[in-house]
Amino acid sequence: MKDSSVKAPARATRRGTKAADAVPPAAVAPRGDTAPTTGTRRKKAPVQVRAQLLQAASDIATDQGVPAVTLDAVAERAGVTKGALQYHFANKQGLLDALFEQTLERFEQQMHARIEKGVAEGAPQHGAAARAYLHTTIDEASPAASTNVLRVLVAAMMTDPAIRERYAAPMRKWTRPDPLPLEAAARLMICRLAADGLWISDLLGYQNMPPRLRDEVVRQLEQLALAKR
Structure with a gap:
C-alpha cells in the first residue's frame, strides 16, 4: 500500500493554483493605491453641456452677431461634437430660441x-x-x-x-x-x-x-x- 500523505498537499497546492488562475482579472478588486487612472474620462452632465453650448452661442452672438451663430461654430467653441449639440438643440432656430x-x-x-x-x-x-x-x-x-x-x-x-x-x-x-x-x-x-x-x-x-x-x-x-x- 502506497503512502499518499506526502503527495496530497502537492495535489491540493496544484488545485489551489488552478483555481486562482481561473479567476478573471476583472473580478480581482485592485488596491486603492494601484487603481489605474489613465484612459478614463468622465462624461459631462447634460445640464453642464447645455449651459456650455448656450454660453458659446452667447459669446459668438456678442462678438460676431446673430448670423454667425451656426451649429458648427457653436459646437467648435463649446468643445463638443455637433451630434452632442443636436442632442440639446435640433437646429439653429432651437438654439437661438433657447438663448433668447x-x-x-x-x-x-x-x-x-x-x-x-x-x-x-x-x-x-x-x-x-x-x-x-x-x-x-x-x-x-x-x-x-x-x-x-x-x-x-x-x-x-x-x-x-x-x-x-x-x-x-x-x-x-x-x-x-x-x-x-x-x-x-x-x-x-x-x-x-x-x-x-x-x-x-x-x-x-x-x-x-x-x-x-x-x-x-x-x-x-x-x-x-x-x-x-
Whole structure:
C-alpha cells in the first residue's frame, strides 16, 4: 500500500493554483493605491453641456452677431461634437430660441431683484417697475443686463422681420403701460422709452455723452418715475 500523505498537499497546492488562475482579472478588486487612472474620462452632465453650448452661442452672438451663430461654430467653441449639440438643440432656430429665452429670464430676474431691493430699502412702490427697467436696461456692469446678448438680439430684430415677429411679444410685458391715471402712466412710459433710447444710442455708438451728464439724465428719469402727479 502506497503512502499518499506526502503527495496530497502537492495535489491540493496544484488545485489551489488552478483555481486562482481561473479567476478573471476583472473580478480581482485592485488596491486603492494601484487603481489605474489613465484612459478614463468622465462624461459631462447634460445640464453642464447645455449651459456650455448656450454660453458659446452667447459669446459668438456678442462678438460676431446673430448670423454667425451656426451649429458648427457653436459646437467648435463649446468643445463638443455637433451630434452632442443636436442632442440639446435640433437646429439653429432651437438654439437661438433657447438663448433668447435664457436672456429674457436673466433680465426679468434682475428686474425683480431690483424691485425687491427697493422695497427692502423703503423705496415707494409707485414707479418701481419703471425704475427697475431703467437700471436693468442701462446696467453695463452686469452680464445679465441687455448690454450683451439682449442688445445683439434686439439689433437683429431691427433688421430681420422674422426675428422681430418671433421675439417682440415676450418683450412687450416689460414696457406695457402701468394701470394708472393717464398722466402718471405717461410719465412712467417716458422713463422706459428714455431708457431704451440710452442703450440703443450706446448700441449704435452715435451718442458720446459725458459720464456726469449721463448720470444726471438717469437721476432725472428716476425722479420722473417717482413723481405721482
